[in-house]
Every structure is written in C-alpha cells, then in structure tokens.
Amino acid sequence: MLYNSFMPGYAYAEISVNSPLTLRRTFSYKIPAGLSIQTGQAVWVPFGAKTLQGIVLELNPYPLVEKTRDITGVIESSPLLSSHQIDLARWLSDYYLAPLYESIALMLPPGFERRAITYISLNSGSPTYLETATPEEDEILNLIREKRKVNLGALEKKFGQQRTRRTISHLLQTRSLVRTYELEEIKVRPKVVPHLRLKVPVEDAKNLLKNLGKNAHKQSELLRYLIENPGPTAISQVRTEIRFSSGVIKLLLSKGLVEIQLFRLNRDPLSVHNVNLSFPLSLTGPQESVLQSIVSSLDKGTLHKGVPRAILLSGVTGSGKTEIYMQALAEAIKRGRKGIVMVPEIAMTPQILERFISRFPGRVAILHSELSLGKRFDEWWRIKKGDFDVVIGPRSAIFAPQPDLGLIIIDEEHEWTYKQQELPPRYHARQVALKLAELTGSTLVLGSATPDVESYFKALSSEWQLLQLTERVTPEVGSPLPKVEIVDLKQELQAGNLSLFSRSLASSINMALTNQEQIILFLNRRGAASSVECRNCGWVIRCKRCEVPLSYHSVEDMLICHQCNYRVNVPQFCPRCRSRRIKYLGVGTERLEQEAALAFPRARILRWDSDVIRGRKYSHQEVFDRFREGKADILIGTQMVAKGLDFPKVTLVGVICADIALNIPDFRAGERIFQLLSQVAGRAGRGSAGGKVIIQTYSPDHYAIQPAVKQDYAEFYRKEIAYRRQLNNPPFSRLAKLTFFHTNERRCREEAERMKRVLMEKPEARGINGISLIGPAPAYIHRLRGRFMWQIFLRSANPSEFLSDISFGSGWSVDIDPVGL
Ligand code: ADP
Ligand code: ZN
Ligand code: ZN
Numbered sequence: 001m002l003y004n005s006f007m008p009g010y011a012y013a014e015i016s017v018n019s020p021l022t023l024r025r026t027f028s029y030k031i032p033a034g035l036s037i038q039t040g041q042a043v044w045v046p047f048g049a050k051t052l053q054g055i056v057l058e059l060n061p062y063p064l065v066e067k068t069r070d071i072t073g074v075i076e077s078s079p080l081l082s083s084h085q086i087d088l089a090r091w092l093s094d095y096y097l098a099p100l101y102e103s104i105a106l107m108l109p110p111g112f113e114r115r116a117i118t119y120i121s122l123n124s125g126s127p128t129y130l131e132t133a134t135p136e137e138d139e140i141l142n143l144i145r146e147k148r149k150v151n152l153g154a155l156e157k158k159f160g161q162q163r164t165r166r167t168i169s170h171l172l173q174t175r176s177l178v179r180t181y182e183l184e185e186i187k188v189r190p191k192v193v194p195h196l197r198l199k200v201p202v203e204d205a206k207n208l209l210k211n212l213g214k215n216a217h218k219q220s221e222l223l224r225y226l227i228e229n230p231g232p233t234a235i236s237q238v239r240t241e242i243r244f245s246s247g248v249i250k251l252l253l254s255k256g257l258v259e260i261q262l263f264r265l266n267r268d269p270l271s272v273h274n275v276n277l278s279f280p281l282s283l284t285g286p287q288e289s290v291l292q293s294i295v296s297s298l299d300k301g302t303l304h305k306g307v308p309r310a311i312l313l314s315g316v317t318g319s320g321k322t323e324i325y326m327q328a329l330a331e332a333i334k335r336g337r338k339g340i341v342m343v344p345e346i347a348m349t350p351q352i353l354e355r356f357i358s359r360f361p362g363r364v365a366i367l368h369s370e371l372s373l374g375k376r377f378d379e380w381w382r383i384k385k386g387d388f389d390v391v392i393g394p395r396s397a398i399f400a401p402q403p404d405l406g407l408i409i410i411d412e413e414h415e416w417t418y419k420q421q422e423l424p425p426r427y428h429a430r431q432v433a434l435k436l437a438e439l440t441g442s443t444l445v446l447g448s449a450t451p452d453v454e455s456y457f458k459a460l461s462s463e464w465q466l467l468q469l470t471e472r473v474t475p476e477v478g479s480p481l482p483k484v485e486i487v488d489l490k491q492e493l494q495a496g497n498l499s500l501f502s503r504s505l506a507s508s509i510n511m512a513l514t515n516q517e518q519i520i521l522f523l524n525r526r527g528a529a530s531s532v533e534c535r536n537c538g539w540v541i542r543c544k545r546c547e548v549p550l551s552y553h554s555v556e557d558m559l560i561c562h563q564c565n566y567r568v569n570v571p572q573f574c575p576r577c578r579s580r581r582i583k584y585l586g587v588g589t590e591r592l593e594q595e596a597a598l599a600f601p602r603a604r605i606l607r608w609d610s611d612v613i614r615g616r617k618y619s620h621q622e623v624f625d626r627f628r629e630g631k632a633d634i635l636i637g638t639q640m641v642a643k644g645l646d647f648p649k650v651t652l653v654g655v656i657c658a659d660i661a662l663n664i665p666d667f668r669a670g671e672r673i674f675q676l677l678s679q680v681a682g683r684a685g686r687g688s689a690g691g692k693v694i695i696q697t698y699s700p701d702h703y704a705i706q707p708a709v710k711q712d713y714a715e716f717y718r719k720e721i722a723y724r725r726q727l728n729n730p731p732f733s734r735l736a737k738l739t740f741f742h743t744n745e746r747r748c749r750e751e752a753e754r755m756k757r758v759l760m761e762k763p764e765a766r767g768i769n770g771i772s773l774i775g776p777a778p779a780y781i782h783r784l785r786g787r788f789m790w791q792i793f794l795r796s797a798n799p800s801e802f803l804s805d806i807s808f809g810s811g812w813s814v815d816i817d818p819v820g821l
Helices: 083-095 100-105 135-147 152-159 161-173 202-211 217-228 235-241 246-254 285-300 321-334 350-359 373-385 395-399 429-440 453-460 489-494 503-514 589-599 610-614 620-628 669-683 705-710 713-726 745-761 799-803
Strands: 010-015 028-030 042-047 050-060 116-122 149-151 177-183 192-198 258-264 311-315 338-342 364-366 390-393 405-410 443-448 465-469 483-488 518-522 532-534 551-553 558-560 567-569 582-584 605-608 634-637 650-655 692-697 734-742 772-784 787-796 812-816
Touching: 010 042, 010 100, 050 083, 050 100, 083 100, 083 429, 116 135, 116 152, 135 149, 135 152, 135 161, 149 152, 152 161, 161 177, 192 217, 192 235, 202 217, 217 235, 217 246, 217 258, 246 258, 285 311, 285 321, 285 405, 285 443, 285 465, 311 321, 311 453, 321 338, 321 350, 321 405, 321 443, 338 395, 350 364, 350 390, 364 373, 390 395, 395 429, 405 429, 429 443, 453 465, 453 713, 483 489, 483 503, 483 705, 489 692, 503 518, 503 650, 503 692, 589 605, 589 634, 605 620, 650 669, 669 692, 669 705, 669 713, 692 705, 705 713, 734 745, 734 799, 745 772, 745 787, 787 799, 799 812
Parallel strands: 311 443, 311 465, 338 390, 338 405, 364 390, 405 443, 483 692, 518 634, 518 650, 605 634, 650 692
Antiparallel strands: 010 028, 010 050, 042 050, 116 149, 116 177, 192 258, 532 582, 551 558, 558 567, 734 787, 734 812, 772 787
16 A cells, blocks of 8 residues: 555554664654655654654554654655565564564665765745844855855754754745755775885896995895886785885885875776676486476466475586576576576675576676675665676675576575574574575575585475486596595504605605695584594594584593583593594694694795784685696685685595584584585596595594595485484474573573573473474583673474563573574
C-alpha cells in the first residue's frame, strides 16, 4: 500500500541505535502530510533529542505503539531496499538471532551511516521579515537571505546556539524558513604516493655528481640511483634499495636536482586487467548436460514445486566449471535476468575475475573490500541502477542490490570464508543465497571439487540436485596428476631423525633445488601449540565424552576439552605404547622458515602467511608475483598457498605435518584436512615438469588422509558421513555456539554457568526433543585480546527457535551453524 499526502499513515522504521537495550523495541512513526513514503526508503526520524537514520520496513494504516512522532524527512527519494531484501533482512535476523538493523545494514550502500547535517533555507514566497527583529536577529536573517541555504551548525558556531535558535524558531513555525537534512559528505581520500625523479638532464646530473663534496656521500648515492633510474620512482621503493633520511631529499630538492611528484594510486579494480575478449567454448558432452540442467532450472524458477532449491556442481579442478558458470550466466542474461557470482577471497583469485571480465566486458561489477569507500559507493549505485549483468565478490556480494536476479553462483562453496564469524549477523553466504534464491525465484549453483559434506548430503537427497563432472576437460599434455607420497613421522623418529624434514622430503627438496625447480612447503598453523600427541605411536589424547582432542592450557597445566570442560593432567607416558615421548604439536611457519634456512642454505626462501601480509612487508599480489617470477626457491605458507594458485615451476609440495589440522578440537577436522590436502595435491605439477607431493604425518592411516591421496571424494564422504551420523553431528543435527567474553575469568565462567541454567529451565530442554546443551567450557582460543571466552553448545533441530526468546546481554555472542568450534 502506498501513502501519499492525502492519506497519512504510519511507518514502521528500523533505526540504528547504539544500545542493546533498544534492540527489541518497535519503532512506529507518523507520516506527516505532504511526505510520500515507500517501504525500503531511508528516512530521518526523531529519537529522543536526536535525529537518526531509519529504514522503512512496513506501512500501516494504524500506529504500532501508543504514541508516535512524525518522520522528520526523507534521506533518499527512491527506496534503498527492495521488498525481497526486506524479507531477507527479517529472515537473517530471525535465523541468526541478530539485531534487525544490523541485518539491514548489510544491504545498505557503503558509507550509508553518516551524520545528518541540518540546513536552514528560505521557503520561497514567504516573507522572512520579523517586525520585532532585533538588530542581532536581523544579522542572522540577512545572512540566510543572502545565502538562501545555510548549515545550521555553522550559524550556531558564528552567532551562538541560543541566539540562533531564538531567531529562527518562530520563522520555522510559520514555515517562512524550512529545515532540511542532508547526509554529511563521504570522506573519500584518494591515495597519493610520492615519487622522486631527476629534475635535470642525466648528463648534467652526472657532472654535478663529481662536484658534490666528499661528506655528501648519501646525496651522491641517491643521485647515482636516480641517474640509473631516471623515471619517477616511489620513494618507498627507493628506500627498499638504499637507505637515506628525508634530510637528504631536502638537500637535493633545495639544489634543484630532484623533484617530487605525487601519483594518485588508481584503485579501479578493472584498470589492472587487460581486457581481451573471450568467446564461449564449445562444451564437451558432460559440460553440455550440466548446462542444460541449469538452464532448465532457470526456465522453471526455483519457486516451483519439484524444482530443486539448489544445484551442487561437484567437479574436479579443471573439469570446466568456470566455463559453465559463464555460459549459464549468458543464458540468464538472454532471459533478461542478472547474476551474482561469489568467490572465497577476491585478492587471491585474480584469474577467475579476468575470465569473467573478458567474457562480459563492461558488464561486470567487482565488489572488493580494498576499494575506497567512494568507489564502492559509486559501484553500489550503478549495480542498483542495473548497469551490470554480473556482480562478483566475496560473501558480502550476496547483499548487492542486483535487480532482476536470476542466477546465483558460489564457487568453491566449501570454503569457510563464506561464513561471517566476527560480527553479527554471523551468516553463511550459502544459507543466505538459498533464501535469496527462494525469494527471487533464482537458480543457485554451488561449485566445488571437494564439496562441503553438508552440501553433498543435501544434494544426494531430493532437496537439491547433484551434477557431477569427473574428468578434466583437457588432459594437460605432459602434466600427469602429481605423485603423492605419505611419510610416517613415527618411523622418522624411530630412525633418529628429529628434524622437521623427513629423509624423503629433504632429499626431494635438494633434488628440486639442484634442478632449479620451485618448492612449496605447507604448514597449517591453526591449533599451533595445543594438542598433545605421542610421537612414538601417534596416539592423541581425546575427550572421553566428545571425542575431540584435548587442548593444553599452560596456566592450569592441564588438558581441557573445549566442548564439555572435561579436564585431565598431562600424562607422563603414552597409555597405548608406554612411550615417554609425549609432545605438544606446535610448530609455526616462522620456525619452519628458520629450520629450512639452516637445512637448505643455498635456497632463497619466501614466507607467505597472514603475519607477513599484516606486517605489510609484501601484499598478497607481491608475494605471488615474486614467487611466480622465480625470485625465491621455496615458498612457505599456511592455507593461503593452497588456494587456487598456479605456479608452473613448482614440482614439489611438502606438507610438514598434516596432524596439526587434524587435531583441532572440531568435528570438521577430518573434512578440513581432506579439503586442504586435495587442494595442496592439486598445486604441484601444474606445469610441464610434472610433480610430487609429500605428506608428513603421524597418522598415515587416517580416514581423511588416505582418500585425499587418491583424490577420492566419494570414499571420504562415505566415511565422514558415517561418523557424523554416529555422533549426531551436522547435517544430522544443528548447532549453536554461545560465547561469553569477559576480562575476568571467574565472572566469565559464572555468567556462562548462569546462562546454562536459564537454558536448562526451558521446558523444551527437558528430555524428548533431541535438544542437548554441552558445556560451559573455556573456548578453544581461550583468551582473545585480553578477554576470556567461555562457550555453551546447543544441539537441536532448530537452534534459532529454541533461543529466540532468550535475552543475551552484552558480552554474549551467538553463532548459529558455527563453522569452527
Ligand atoms: P574449473 O573451473 O572446473 O577448474 P575451468 O572452467 O577453469 O575448470 O576449465 C579448465 C580449463 O579448461 C580452462 O583453461 C578452460 O578454459 C578450459 N576449458 C573449459 N571448458 C572447455 C571446453 N569446452 N573446451 C576447451 N577448453 C575448455
Ligand atoms: Zn604411544
Ligand atoms: Zn568433552
């Protein structure tokens, strides 16, 4: 229902208020005469003495609360949210138990939350003369008349708040003056990089160099550098090669020998790609039949009965999934629909972007968190206008205002980056995409070489559809699948080898170095330091109740279960083989780098992990480029190196210790290591040189390691799903993780225990409903930024429903369907 000036009504608007106490309040406002309001529109509303931004979610002929105030004004004349986005926000809030405004905020234009600036302007035609005006008041009025529109804050600053308000209040009442609100401007600061260059001809500079005094050797050094590199060079770049202070630059500047030029860093994501047009390839038989299934879903729309809600495309790397995505998209476009394509991490997948851009030149929007606010803001509005056929981005791309949506694609659907973990709503993009597909009648395609076990389970049921591609499109000439070798670390120990490199790995590394080939050493650092293992027989100490590995806590000097708080002392010897070689598994990439440098002194080593990136030594792209250009022999990294990168000169991949990932206290550890090892195995032998993968482990017979070696997903799935069923883990149940944060450990535990009692008191918690509450227990990462964390796990068929009437105070975080325990 639409209201206009003749038909005043009421609007329910959700507003952003920074107080958890107001979260569950209903906000209902009156639509004043003369204002036309639509759902999804952004408005200014009064809240106490403040004016806040709100989004209209509902229009009603009657107020929802007893007393309503008027909507102050309109922020944007057209609605920001479509009606299905409003439905999606409500669903997000209910499903993930997140504040409604936070759910809406995901879909608002970047930088939406800005302060309101009040302007006072003349209402044309109305007299603005106050007969009673004092000279002081006239001064203010004259200014308004002259400028026609002034910033209220600026007026108050100039003339004083009281005096200003007194002057204008009457004129506002008589509507001779009107008040309007505008968003403060987005502060976009272009990134500028200072460059240094010679200001004089090279020959002159050479002559001058001779005349520089002996004690000016720093100046000479810099000048010599600039003679050799006469073009403008970023000062930061010069500094990586020679050292000098800014005083040296100043001296050369004052002598007129050099100049500084500012270059604006171009942040347009598309400008770095050379666009070569690409044309659809003629599909192989299996590809064609996959495409036809997707097209038939496009034609029916997923809203129809009997049409699957999603299509899981399970296909080995190189089976032509991306080509299918692009052709399916072209089919959607033909039908007047548009698409959203999600990729796990945009910085690490430049190749897939390039392929879409060259297939759909000028029709691809890229959402990238590294873009400036202004750029993202512009892009958002262009998407909303319908400028792009396809939006590509990370998980947040699912909230892009893409109109006429027809096709949603999630590439590498098993990746954990699709789950937002830090801030509410803690959504999973796959779950959101399912809902959005349902709301818009779009087709959802999920692609992966190692599908998430829960997705595969659904795909095998009638709920989704499973499409498979089992072969590579082009068996790459001279590049057979890599040979995978498993090294049993227990045997290494028994043979007296205590280093991080088994004999086999060490000799393979030396051989590759001799042949001037490249090597990747892979170490999953998650879980460093905590689990405890017998280095003789591989036995890992686990919780008697939950089966997850116990973690060592140095403060208590005990082993603790992070699910149920079961505690034991660290055993003195292995209960299985009586060995005393009980060790904490905990080696990081940094130590690996040091040991590699000692063991292989002639190798050039490059480390790639989040510390290196965060320390801003290199960006992802720089590490990638350096290694690809052959500036290092060994690349050491965490899971990052496993992510879809091609390095043709790599012939050897070593997994230092597969067990680290295996022994994290999480029922998904097996799945994780399978995915990781499958990916890692796919890294070697991309080029013509062939390749070898060496996996070092204490548990060579593990059910997830064996099928990874054979690249046999079906075998892995069979075993994994049997364990899940046995322990009633997802997909056979659903979980919620409730975490309480506090600086005081005792308070933290007490609050968690109190919450457990509150939850236990709910009638549904008793008995028959298959609901179980586990914990409270200290979290796996026990302490984060000075705060302790205690957790309660809830297992039930519908955790959101069970928890919906519980009020979690501040300090609590609720994670529905958590991906990490
Ligand atoms: P995936 O996404 O499953 O890893 P891609 O779509 O990237 O597979 O395909 C792997 C390679 O095979 C790419 O170089 C792609 O261009 C090529 N390719 C895909 N489909 C065909 C086809 N029908 N004919 C020829 N080459 C193809
Ligand atoms: Zn043992
Ligand atoms: Zn336990």
